[in-house]
Amino acid sequence: MDLFEYQGKQYFARFGIPVSPGDVAETPDEVVAVASRLGYPVVVKAQVQVGGRGKAGGVKLAADEGEARAHGEAIIGMDIKGHTVHRVWVEHASDIAKEYYASFTLDRGAKAHLAMVSSRGGVEIEQVAAEDPTAIARLHVDPYIGFSEAQARQLVEEADLDPEARAGAAEVLVKLYRCFVEGDADLVEVNPLILTPHGQVHALDAKVTLDDSAAFRHPEWEEFAGVTELDERERLAKSYGLQYVGLDGFVGIIANGAGLAMSTCDVVNQVGGSPANFLDIGGGASAEVMARALEVISSDASVRAIFVNIFGGITRGEEVANGIVTALGRVDIKVPMVIRLDGTNAEEGRKILRSVESETVITAPTMMGAARKAVELAGGK
Numbered sequence: 001m002d003l004f005e006y007q008g009k010q011y012f013a014r015f016g017i018p019v020s021p022g023d024v025a026e027t028p029d030e031v032v033a034v035a036s037r038l039g040y041p042v043v044v045k046a047q048v049q050v051g052g053r054g055k056a057g058g059v060k061l062a063a064d065e066g067e068a069r070a071h072g073e074a075i076i077g078m079d080i081k082g083h084t085v086h087r088v089w090v091e092h093a094s095d096i097a098k099e100y101y102a103s104f105t106l107d108r109g110a111k112a113h114l115a116m117v118s119s120r121g122g123v124e125i126e127q128v129a130a131e132d133p134t135a136i137a138r139l140h141v142d143p144y145i146g147f148s149e150a151q152a153r154q155l156v157e158e159a160d161l162d163p164e165a166r167a168g169a170a171e172v173l174v175k176l177y178r179c180f181v182e183g184d185a186d187l188v189e190v191n192p193l194i195l196t197p198h199g200q201v202h203a204l205d206a207k208v209t210l211d212d213s214a215a216f217r218h219p220e221w222e223e224f225a226g227v228t229e230l231d232e233r234e235r236l237a238k239s240y241g242l243q244y245v246g247l248d249g250f251v252g253i254i255a256n257g258a259g260l261a262m263s264t265c266d267v268v269n270q271v272g273g274s275p276a277n278f279l280d281i282g283g284g285a286s287a288e289v290m291a292r293a294l295e296v297i298s299s300d301a302s303v304r305a306i307f308v309n310i311f312g313g314i315t316r317g318e319e320v321a322n323g324i325v326t327a328l329g330r331v332d333i334k335v336p337m338v339i340r341l342d343g344t345n346a347e348e349g350r351k352i353l354r355s356v357e358s359e360t361v362i363t364a365p366t367m368m369g370a371a372r373k374a375v376e377l378a379g380g381k
């Protein structure tokens with residue numbers, strides 16, 4: 001689950017990471033009310049889950065009530081890269097001497113946490129990485145050992161932060177690591193982490209991705225879930241309890257098992273298509289689950305073909321096939337569909353599927369062949 005900046009900052013604050021005082025507002029009147037409570041100058045910031053808000057005009061400083069209202073009017077309702085701004089975060093403006101970058105994320109390849117610090121903050125870190133990779137100090141953190149103050153000091157030195165910022169930045173890093181681990185995040189990113197002219201170091205932006213699998217031990221996450229930005233497809237899938245991730249392509253994917261679902265996305269890419277989603281329907285593949293999966297995929301206007309890729313393991317082929325047949329009777333599918341069924345009792349399953357086969361419901365014996373067919377029926381790229 002991705003948090004909005006203001007939620008990320010609230011999360012940071014729990015771990016003692018310094019952030020500016022502020023509040024959310026949904027109307028220009030509220031912006032002014034919050035601003036006068038905080039005292040001017042303030043900064044009015046669009047709350048959308050996309051980077052580069054500053055460049056897009058979604059982050060504005062206001063010196064007085066007139067400016068606060070004007071920025072509220074301009075930013076609320078604004079579209080930033082396809083995201084509508086429903087609320088803004090208004091915080092007391094900071095004086096900036098320097099902008100840095102700090103983050104912790106998972107490096108799955110290295111089976112370790114990865115800390116990154118740079119003295120070139122405020123711009124997109126991907127850009128820094130492309131222009132000057134040496135400007136980013138990196139450190140792998142063994143999750144069993146943790147992250148020490150000594151490592152924090154080493155990192156800020158290596159990143160060449162200004163000497164007067166180092167102690168403060170190292171302290172923030174230690175707290176940020178606690179937020180990352182105890183807070184069960186997959187990513188915590190501060191860009192910019194600033195140094196003020198008075199020598200204070202604090203977080204001016206917050207990007208936090210929480211690990212949904214840890215939600216069971218964080219009842220307090222409920223408040224985040226209510227306002228988190230899901231697209232319509234994801235909302236529907238979530239209400240159905242499906243493991244679904246919306247993507248940008250045009251081939252709708254249904255598979256059983258996360259590994260197979262990912263491989264299915266890969267294979268679709270490999271044959272020149274592009275997946276519209278990741279969807280793992282789990283082990284069962286019952287008619288109920290299949291119908292829900294088809295409903296979610298059909299609600300996606302960019303889907304031009306559906307690829308159902310099921311490998312029968314404990315669930316036998318004929319059960320899966322019966323599930324698909326029943327589901328097809330319940331959901332109105334408007335695009336072609338290719339089914340690849342393999343594994344336990346695949347032959348029996350395929351026999352059952354013959355009853356629904358048509359020009360637009362096709363079965364294919366191999367994963368690669370099915371992927372090709374799906375992309376072809378989608379009309380190619």
Ligand code: GDP
Pocket residue numbers: 043045050051052053054055059061092093094095096099122123191192204205206
């Ligand atoms: P992003 O563009 O979506 O990453 O939004 P940020 O929260 O990082 O803000 C973008 C930029 O706005 C920052 O890099 C700062 O330069 C500027 N900015 C944000 N808050 C303040 C503030 O309190 N004071 C000043 N002077 N500039 C700010």
Ligand code: MN
Pocket residue numbers: 122191192205
């Ligand atoms: Mn930022």
